[in-house]
Amino acid sequence: MTSHANIDAALDWITCFVAGCLNVHFGKVGHYEPRPFVYQEDDSWIGRFVKNQDTGACEFALLMLALLPHLHPGVFDKLLAEHMPGGGEFPELGGTRGAGYRSFLPTGETAQFVLAGSNFEGRLEVQHALSAEQWLGRQRVLWVEPVREGEPAMSGRLIVNPEIVEEIVTGKVGHPAFSTDFPAEHIETPMDWDDLVLNPMTRGQIREIEHWIKHNDTLMSEWGMRKRVKPGYRALFYGPPGTGKTLSAMLLGKHTGKEVFRVDLSRVVSKYIGETEKNLSRLFDKAENKNWILFFDEADALFSKRTEVRDAHDKYANQEVAYLLQRIEGYNGLVILASNQRANIDDAFVRRLQAIIPFPVPRQEERYEIWRRTFPAQIALAGDVDWRHIAARHELTGANILNVTHFCAIEALANESLQIDLKSLETAIRREYVKEGKVM
Template identity: 70%
Template sequence: MDSNASNLQSALGWLAEVIAGALDVHFGTAPIFDAKALDYHDDGSWLAWFIRRQQPTPEEFCLLVLALVPHLAPALFNKLIAAHLPDGGEFTEFGGIKGANHRGILPTGETALFILAGEDLERRLAVQRILSSDHWFARKHILWLEPVREGEPVMSGRLIVDPEIVEEITIGQVTRPSFGADFPAEYIETKMDWEDLVLHQGTLSQIREIESWIKHNDTLLNDWGMGKKIKPGYRALFYGPPGTGKTMTAMLLGKHTGKDVFRIDLSRVVSKYIGETEKNLSRLFDKAENKNWILFFDEADALFGKRTDIRDAHDKYANQEVAFLLQRIEAYNGVVILASNQRANIDDAFVRRLQTIIQFPMPRPEERYEIWLKTFPSQIAIADDIDWRHIAARHELSGAGILNVTHFCAIDVLAKQSLRMDLKGLEAAIQREFVKEGRIL
């Protein structure tokens, strides 16, 4: 048995003894019960790390394991209760609820009260304080009570443990969140490298500043004590025409600093219904908190655009969304990158809070020349009538536009079974790209 499974088995066995003792006292088969100390291995498992790092009290540790029971030993509660109620029946004092699919008992705050405090009012109040929003369980998003309907007892809410902790304990790693309604962001990555990306030298030097911040931020905030004086996180604006490398740069920053990059789908974030945009943003930032992810808001104008004068209720709530977003972005301790075609489209309130604003201009002729050389596959023979410097000087295309032309040319020569590119074919492909962009050659 590996160390993680061994520690989990010890923890579940310890909890079973605690629950059995509480049941014995409740049903009068024992006057008192004193729990033994937990026996665990101080190794590299998550449970050992948690005990060493957080140093939970026995009550706090009991609550954590209690919340994990449905994920690890779903029949545990029923087996222990059956020892005293073999014929079944109502057991209101134990609390717990039934799930939509789960056939066992899902523990609630009332379950915790029964196990840890019984009928002792003072101890019951102490348990409620552990499950309050002020406790480090809630602040660190480890364990909390599911909200209940208005008027129902707070402690009747289900005990919820962070799903990432469940993943860490059960499969040994935290998987990336899946794109969907609850997480409107897509993980993006690239196989390209910095040398594959051609940028203006001034743009590239500013990108290196972000890279340096990511690498040295922990030293600055923690070792040098600057965390008391400056806000966490880094906020940047990338602006420039489409296809100039904004998204690619974000992916390369993540690749070379070991950070996951998530592109936010604003169509799933922004809602016409009052309060829904804030709710969607809350889910996003709650999931991203303390992950050191790079959050990339593409076409950010839809969410970060200039506020309007208040003419009606819609304008009022739209401005409230901006205020809420400002608050969440300032509190986020990772990297936030906004991407826009125009710097002027971004609200001044966001601009003031940015550490850097980086322009991604259309590539100049010398940069286009370099892109042409790097983009065309070496398997294609280039005819003598193609002068890349002349092509680069004559046709103003973005890096993405040049890649589109190259892609079309490569497919065309493969289809013709002739691995040779002449000027006529290249010019036709460029013409096609200009038409697609709504321009005339």
């Protein structure tokens, strides 16, 4: 049995189902009873779906109807042509045509026709199965496209999650591309906790987040805390640039098996009324049920916008923050806000945080450790280079020290001299001060 066998069998099953319903409607047969779908246990998406989900015939048929145009285009047109060779309208079947796709696209009305015919109660059951409250909608498997005001709700297209189609076709789901529709990029690091020198208090608080990620499912499900505790975890990382906020988020993901996505708030926030909410909605809809870590870098751009309402702009800015608060509080994964200063974050959101973690400028002993661990072993140090002296004299962040190290390493290779003395090191440090507009 190949990995495509279940897909082929499922497509054949739903095609026979639609054909049987059309034969009944056009009087070719008096009754049609769909045969049960028999799947083979393999690693295909359909095989896992049927095995892992307690899928009824209705839900499975809805899913396959939505998948037909993606996996077997033209089936509906071919079946209709057998009964209506001259063409014509068939409003009972519903359906629509796409802007670039010329074949039949099933709608909610199509699902009602195939699964219930003209039976009113059966049609209501199909509509109920497609509602946002049922598991197909809750799990973002399948939904009916929203329609314009005044049009029947079930006249919207059946939309299947694109990731399902991608996995069926390619065997895997890639990371979503960074775009206006998905304003976040996947971030990861080859580094480890041993490569990051943090204040002990900061590291201890991050360890608490690791504990939440590891034990949250047990706490919520087995210990019955779901009805008392809101889903998800919300944390604020605050401190100067270069103190390890982003790297800590990446390491949290690396060591807990979670994907980390950095949200670009400049792509999220729009000057057009209502667009910010749409951008945020697309982001959270994509992340829902995946347990991604969402890292909002430079969170001040949105989370500090709430002000007294003086004009229409203030009113809508406050609405944007209120909407974001709502979506973050309902998100079942980890959300991290990053800011240079704690005071920049709106108090209304701070009260909703489980953790507020400082990332201070490294102290002298921590700077010494960073210098010692960061500098390449291939570069020999002259006798006048003392890391403890350098650490005591220069109050630099981890990112500053890395920049200095990078510059020194390149210069050592360019000069074909794998040794550095204090004068060369001080020159590189002075260059870093100048870059940041500081005086050495």
